[in-house]
Amino acid sequence: MMKTPFVTKAQIEEIVKTYPTPFHIYDEKGIRENARKLKQAFAWNKGYKEYFAVKATPNPTILKILKEEGCGTDCSSYTELLMSEKMGITGSDIMFSSNDTPAEEFVLAKKLGANINLDDYTHVQFLKDTCGVPETVFCRYNPGGTFSISTTIMDNPGDAKYGMTKEQLFKAYTELRDAGAKKFGLHSFLASNTVTNDYYPTLAKILFEVAVELKEKTGIKLSYINLSGGVGIPYTPDKEGNDILKIGEGVHKVFDEVLVPAGLGDISLFTELGRFMLAPYGHLVTKAIHEKHIYKEYIGVDACAVNLMRPAMYGAYHHITVLGKENAPCDHTYDVTGSLCENNDKFAIDRKLPKIDMGDYLVIHDTGAHGFAMGYNYNGKLKSAELLLCEDGSIKQIRRAETPEDYFATLDGFWDVEV
Ligand SMILES: *Cc1c(COP(=O)(O)O)cnc(C)c1O
Numbered sequence: 001m002m003k004t005p006f007v008t009k010a011q012i013e014e015i016v017k018t019y020p021t022p023f024h025i026y027d028e029k030g031i032r033e034n035a036r037k038l039k040q041a042f043a044w045n046k047g048y049k050e051y052f053a054v055k056a057t058p059n060p061t062i063l064k065i066l067k068e069e070g071c072g073t074d075c076s077s078y079t080e081l082l083m084s085e086k087m088g089i090t091g092s093d094i095m096f097s098s099n100d101t102p103a104e105e106f107v108l109a110k111k112l113g114a115n116i117n118l119d120d121y122t123h124v125q126f127l128k129d130t131c132g133v134p135e136t137v138f139c140r141y142n143p144g145g146t147f148s149i150s151t152t153i154m155d156n157p158g159d160a161k162y163g164m165t166k167e168q169l170f171k172a173y174t175e176l177r178d179a180g181a182k183k184f185g186l187h188s189f190l191a192s193n194t195v196t197n198d199y200y201p202t203l204a205k206i207l208f209e210v211a212v213e214l215k216e217k218t219g220i221k222l223s224y225i226n227l228s229g230g231v232g233i234p235y236t237p238d239k240e241g242n243d244i245l246k247i248g249e250g251v252h253k254v255f256d257e258v259l260v261p262a263g264l265g266d267i268s269l270f271t272e273l274g275r276f277m278l279a280p281y282g283h284l285v286t287k288a289i290h291e292k293h294i295y296k297e298y299i300g301v302d303a304c305a306v307n308l309m310r311p312a313m314y315g316a317y318h319h320i321t322v323l324g325k326e327n328a329p330c331d332h333t334y335d336v337t338g339s340l341c342e343n344n345d346k347f348a349i350d351r352k353l354p355k356i357d358m359g360d361y362l363v364i365h366d367t368g369a370h371g372f373a374m375g376y377n378y379n380g381k382l383k384s385a386e387l388l389l390c391e392d393g394s395i396k397q398i399r400r401a402e403t404p405e406d407y408f409a410t411l412d413g414f415w416d417v418e419v
Helices: 009-015 028-041 060-068 078-086 103-112 122-130 166-178 199-218 244-259 275-281 310-314 404-408
Strands: 023-027 049-053 072-075 094-097 115-118 136-140 147-149 152-155 183-187 224-226 268-271 282-293 297-301 320-322 332-337 346-353 361-364 385-389 395-399
Touching (some): 023 275, 028 049, 049 060, 060 395, 094 103, 094 136, 115 122, 166 183, 199 224, 199 244, 310 346, 320 346
Parallel strands (some): 023 385, 049 072, 049 268, 072 094, 094 115
Antiparallel strands (some): 332 346, 385 395
């Protein structure tokens, strides 16, 4: 599938008059349409809800758009809870799925009435000691071993720090019930960025069977099953994207096969997607400012890994379009680099692209999730602005770029020091 930017060169040339590069830009129309399709895919399940994983794109305006589309938030930290609360998303519209959780975060989550998801068996006692057991509580399951879809190993839950074993899970539910909990949910996240329509159905089957076994062994009937995140997107143009309607159907089939006959057909399903909700609807827009011809050909841009860490951190592929040269032949081979004093600060290595001229604008695709969010300040680099391409075509700045004042703000009296 060809990757086409949702902005044109002419649009960017207009935008940079007010907001200089680099910046992240999000496509409101794309976000809304995708959220509606997800909702449609699970409309067969009464009580279905998507809790957007805030960590993917922690911006209040994005949360507001998704709230309007019926989504809640999945939070895993104190500040994510605060952002959610500020946007009027509280109570059971919040999933609090954290791990290694500090006491004050449980306290705030409980105060907000969030669905608290316990990552570990020991957190049952920890919760009792810090804020008491709420009426509704979730537990996170880790089946261990490897997670496969037919013969393909997707991930290694046995090596992951998350969740509890089945034995611990059943013990946790029993103790939570004895401590007064009334409604129970089950959660598991077994593979990241899956590009197959079989991930959710396969995961669902595992969780549904656990629900049936839990009912048989303890008499506890789950009210909620949270399939969490992990539905991915095709970062490379050769891949076919997920079909969320097919995914919904696949889960429906397993639901009817496993839960309904066991008398558990009234369980509500939740999802906690981040990447699927936002990644394709964000671009990092950057300008070519240097070219360098040594042992390889380099294009230096005005963004760097602090704006998008995935290529440096995971060697992740992000497609690049040179605006205005969408149809030009890709007859040059470049490393596209940022300015950090780190050789892994490259958005692309040996990438076939059209000839790039200084001043050209590059769109780095699929940066709407885990893009700006993973930003940091290495080398004293500042975080960029975030812009929204609104449905009516106008541009709204939804976060300004950092300034040196922001960078020095945590150093008390920095500007007043006499040297
Ligand atoms: C990161 C995360 C998500 C979202 O994952 P995506 O891959 O972005 O869909 C959901 N739930 C939890 C607990 C997470 O840590």
